[in-house]
Amino acid sequence: MRIFTREDIVAALDETAALAAVERAIVAFAAGHAQSGDAGHFSFPxxxxxxxxxxxxxxxxxxALKVSASFYGNPAKGLSSSQGFSAVMSTTTGEALALFADGGWLxxxxxxxxxxxxxRAIGYTxxxxxxxxxxxxxxxxxxxxRRHIGADRVLIWGRDPAKAQALAGEVGGEACGDLADLVGASDLLVTTTPSTEWLVDNDWVRPGTRIVAVGSDGGGKxxxxxxxxxRATIVADSIDKCLENGEAGWAVRVGLLAADGIILLGALLAEPRxxxxxxxxxxxLTGLPVQDAAIAGAAWRKLAST
Structure with missing residues (x-):
């Protein structure tokens, strides 16, 4: 078994090819052309x-087998909040071909x-x-x-204003101290926090807004x-998992959303509307195991040739 570091993987990964592989995996999942085990989720104090x-x-x-961990106090200890690794295994022999010691980067x-x-699928251009x-x-x-679709303006809000300001500087954006103002100004809103209480109020969201919800993936988030x-059209990477762990589940459980109206992302990609x-x-988005298999496979094919 070959072991690759984060530095090895970052240097080798072809982002365009990997992006295409992840999209194909999402479509394949929706079409039933993938196997994935039940995701294990563990919470720690x-x-x-x-x-x-x-x-x-x-x-x-x-x-591919993937273990990913998020420990939110790590930055104060000088560590990344993202941790983990992936293993790539042969479907012919069962051999462990590679271990990606990437600290959760993939x-x-x-x-x-x-x-x-x-x-892009939900109409942000x-x-x-x-x-x-x-x-x-x-x-x-x-x-x-910004790289693959574009953005005329990037606004950043964070609970810690100093971190929001720092990130805005890194990505060429603007820190926004008032979340309501950010939401109202956004054509596309992307939520990325581990919050267990909702942050974005219904009254702030104007008609025509597109939202990509990333943070809610288990643990009551x-x-x-x-x-x-x-009041929205809902697209889910996995309907079952979004009802269990995603934003959709919260709305369905209080009677605000009918589960049978949710659109599967892979189906939307296959037949755009x-x-x-x-x-x-x-x-x-709660994250599909097939995405991990796709990007690990893309990385392995590149690294195996070196």
Missing amino acids: APGDAHVKVAHLAGEDVF TDVRTAMAGAIAA GGTLGIVGAGIQARMQAEMI RELDPRILG TFATDAIVVAD
Whole structure:
């Protein structure tokens, strides 16, 4: 088994090819052309949480096992809040071919890629991008969306104004001290926090807003007022998982949203549709194991040739 460091993977990964692989994986999942085990989710009092996921895409010669962890007090200890690793295994022999000791980098990247893919699918073509959060995923979403779709203006809000200001400087954006102002100004709103109480109020969201909700992926997390979902068209990477762990589940449980009206993201990518300009569209993303298999496979194919 070969072991690759984060530096090895960052240097080798072809972002355009990996982005295409992640999109194909989302479509394959929706079409039933993938296997994935039930994701394991663990919560810790640190505070922190971890996910264990395994998946295989039909036709691929490898499958992947991924452990990703987020420990939100790590920056104060001089550590990244993202941790973890991936293992790539042969579908022919079962051999462990590679261990990616990437500290969770591939997970962060594929999450940002899924955000950009979803943003385009729900009709964002550019304008003002508002990011809720000031951590790793906030930065990656801002960078990925700007590179692959574009944004005339990037606004950043965070609980810690100093972190929001620092991130705004990194991504060429503007720190916004009032979350309501950021939401009202955003053509695309991306939420990236581990909040367990909703942050974005229904009254702040104007018609035509597109939202990519990334933070709610288990452990009681939520970022959106469920009334927003009650007046929106909902797109989910996995309907079952979004009902269990995502923003959609909160709205369904209080009777504001009918589960049978949710659109599967992979189906939308396979058969694109145009949403009304005044429609609120929310992409609810909890993270698919097949995305991990896709990006790990893309990284392995590149690294195996070196």
